Amino acid sequence: MESHKQPHLKIEKEKAQKFIKYIKKNFKGLSILTNKFKTIKQEDFILFPLNNELPDYEKVKDQLNAHLNCEIINTKAIANSDYKPRSLEKALDKKIPQNLMKFIPKSFDIIGDIAIVELNQFDNIERTDNIKELIAQAIITVNKNIKTVYEKISEIEGTLRLRDLEHLAGKNRTETIHKENNCKFKLDVKKTFFSPRLNYERQRVSHSNIKTGEKIVDMFSGVGPFSIQIAKINVVKIYAFDINPIAIKYLQENINMNKLQGVISPFNKNIRTLLNPTNSLANSLKHNIDRIIMNLPKTSLSFMDVVSYLSKKEGTTIHNYQICSKPESIRKAIKNLEEKFGSFELKLEGIKHARIVKSYSPKEDMISIDAFIKNTLSDY
Ligand SMILES: C[S@@+](CC[C@H](N)C(=O)[O-])C[C@H]1O[C@@H](n2cnc3c(N)ncnc32)[C@H](O)[C@@H]1O
Structure with a gap:
């Protein structure tokens, strides 16, 4: 990550405010800057890391050039250690094969600080390596309240109506406190x-x-x-x-x-x-x-x-x-x-x-x- 090069918009210090205002006004809802990397301060300039993953990045670049008369340079990026991807897809980007992205679960149960996910869609895929663990880790990265991820490995069964769970990521702890409708419930998701x-x-x-x-x-x-x-x-x-x-x-x-x-x-x-x-x-x-x-x-x-x-x-x-x-x-x-x-x-x-x-x-x-x-x- 240290030697990663990223396009940055290099702008004179005095024009930085104007630039922020300009992108807020003209690119509403578009993440022009990426918070994966830090803004770099140089003597008379500020370097804003640009989000080159935007689908119409080239158009954005031309528009910035035309209106702000600024320089876009490819330079060494400084990773932002506080960066948290907002979606599972983003967190798993380049970590799992693109053709498996469609199997990433859209939803899962959250009980207290424990997520319980269904991942049997990956069971029939030949080379899964540690894909389930990567997804589980990404769930923790994206959701700050989730500390543990288990995979459902059976239906709810038997007189006690319990299911088997397999630990995938985070603390291996099945007891949690779940909040619901103004009440608190201590429980064990396995027992x-x-x-x-x-x-x-x-x-x-x-x-x-x-x-x-x-x-x-x-x-x-x-x-x-x-x-x-x-x-x-x-x-x-x-x-x-x-x-x-x-x-x-x-x-x-x-x-x-x-x-x-x-x-x-x-x-x-x-x-x-x-x-x-x-x-x-x-x-x-x-x-x-x-x-x-x-x-x-x-x-x-x-x-x-x-x-x-x-x-x-x-x-x-x-x-x-x-x-x-x-x-x-x-x-x-x-x-x-x-x-x-x-x-x-x-x-x-x-x-x-x-x-x-x-x-x-x-x-x-x-x-x-x-x-x-x-x-x-x-x-x-
Ligand atoms: C579907 S769970 C519902 C639990 C609870 N009402 C809830 O909403 O979380 C059914 C519960 O019934 C209990 N159970 C099953 N058969 C029972 C019986 N004959 N007498 C008493 N409890 C029983 C199980 O242990 C289980 O906790």
Whole structure:
């Protein structure tokens, strides 16, 4: 870099201000100067490093010459150690083959200071050298808040809904603190489930006309993003269940870390244990719950027996998540619910909301439905 030659615009000191004004006025939005290199001060002159990567650089050069009557010289450039490329493409320019540039990810998940990227598009390319590591390093260079990059190497799988990750760059540390809707979440990206893409859902549900004093069950709480955001702004009592002990450990920390209006009781239990009649907690919750969050989209419908156990004859709101095939995924999700309600003596009073949260796979959507149901069981 030391011996790199770069075109510089050499201008008398007194005319430097005029030059800056001229480029601001006449080349709006164009990066005429590059901040990869430092401006050089000589006795009576200033040398501004020009951006010769501009597509119409030759035209720009002619225009500068014509209007400022200045000299453009090719001289040794001084690297600017503070320079940070603004895009991944810029950061990777000349580092990876041009024909692979199109595979650079356009987006990735950011959880706290950790980026989680999908790079399997490079798996079938013959000579990848250390391309994945270079991309990961470029992600850190371009995004000042990212300290670590992991690659997704499996789908989200199993009862605990976790995925395998491979460390690519930065500190090899899976614990982080994620900020969302005015709340903080400590979590481990490898050992607990967390999706920043449900941000809007959490905000929507926590603002959905929740009444003071409501009793709520978060059936699959994870580290608590729904429970915490609801309890942050509502005076309610939440019973949060998760089968993953590590998720419940973080939920407890998150309860302590966020100033909550409501009260959350975390339970490291399979939600099904509520159906055990010897369970005293279960007895206190039976047909006594105003609101139920069912954020386990793949299998939420198989827990309708628990919903039936918890829901009240006066009515209970459920926030249900499902994965349904395209097209007409919303209609299918509502139909699935109606069929399940029928088998558990639950009467659907109304659908308050239904939307596609995101495309889950090329053939499936993730759906959210808010429904108001009444328990019509005769045994209470
Ligand atoms: C899709 S994650 C959702 C977590 C959380 N609601 C969120 O938005 O981040 C589902 C969670 O359900 C938990 N889980 C799976 N089966 C369960 C069960 N039978 N009882 C309680 N928790 C369960 C998993 O450990 C996982 O943390």
